Amino acid sequence: MAIRGLLIAGTNTEVGKTHVAAMIARTLAASGRRVGVYKPAASGCLATAEGLIAEDAVALWEAAGRPLTLEQVCPQRFLAPLAPPRAAQAEGRRVDATLLRTGLEPWLAASEIVIVEGAGGLMSPLSDVDYNIDLAAELGLPLVIVAANELGVINATLQTLITARTRAPHLPIAGVVLNQATERPSDASLASNAEELAARCDAPLLATISYGASTFDQPVDWFALATMKPN
Incomplete structure (x- = not known):
């Protein structure tokens, strides 16, 4: 599927991936771009009278200016705070591997650029047969890696880059x-x-974000x- 977009991945959970993805979407929307946002699957959702709500999806949707519908932002939502396959299993369900891919289709005509946020790190399970890196490789969108500024980030970031280069050698890495x-x-x-990452990574350090910052x-x-091309 031909679309301009970025795939936002984390070195792990709880690194601020949604925060960064929303900041990117908000920046693009403020520049006048028609921005789509897509989270293929989410777990740890809130149970409400209207059904399960993915807070990450809400943040992305709001940042992009509420394009299309919240349902289309994240069509597969699960209650348990586990990897999506396990969270789905707890409900007697399975992650729909086909929907992970086709769920992006509504955004093709509606957007100039789509920000896709994965669930966890690149090797986090996304379905019974998929890891995040597998979907990333198929979509072919340039990868933006979000790394937590803390002790151990050098190792975590380099391991994520090694995983991306090994499992998806043609996937462009934005930084x-x-x-x-x-x-x-x-x-x-x-x-x-920041200095260590800039010196040791074979992908550029695009930006840093201070604690609590929104820019x-x-x-x-x-x-x-x-617009980066495959390697």
Whole structure:
């Protein structure tokens, strides 16, 4: 499927992936772009009278200006805070591997660019037969890796890059966003992590985000990054 977009992946869970994806969507929408947002599956959803609500999907939808419907942002939602296949199993359901892919189709005509957010790290299970990296490879959208600014981020980021290069060698990698998801006042690595990532990664450090910030430390042309060609 031919579409301009970016796939936002994390080095792990709880690294601020949704926060960064929403910031990218908001930046693009503010520049006048028609932005689509898609989260193929979400677990740990809220149970409401209207059904399960994925808070990540709501954040993405709001950031993009509420395009299409919230249902189309995240068509597969599960209650348990587990990987989607396990969360689905707890409800006597299965993740629909076909819908993971076809769920993007409504955004093709509606958007100039789509921000796709994965669920967990690249090797987190997405269905009984898929990991996040498998869907990323099929969609072929340039990968933006969100890494938590904390001790251990160098290893986590390099391992994520190695996984991407090994499992999806043709997938373009746009770069890394270093996000301080928690305050961590005693973490001495905060002052040097950006420099270390810039020196050691074979993908560019696109931007950093300070704790609690809603803007990137420098401007990034996200629309241009979405045009990257396969390796």
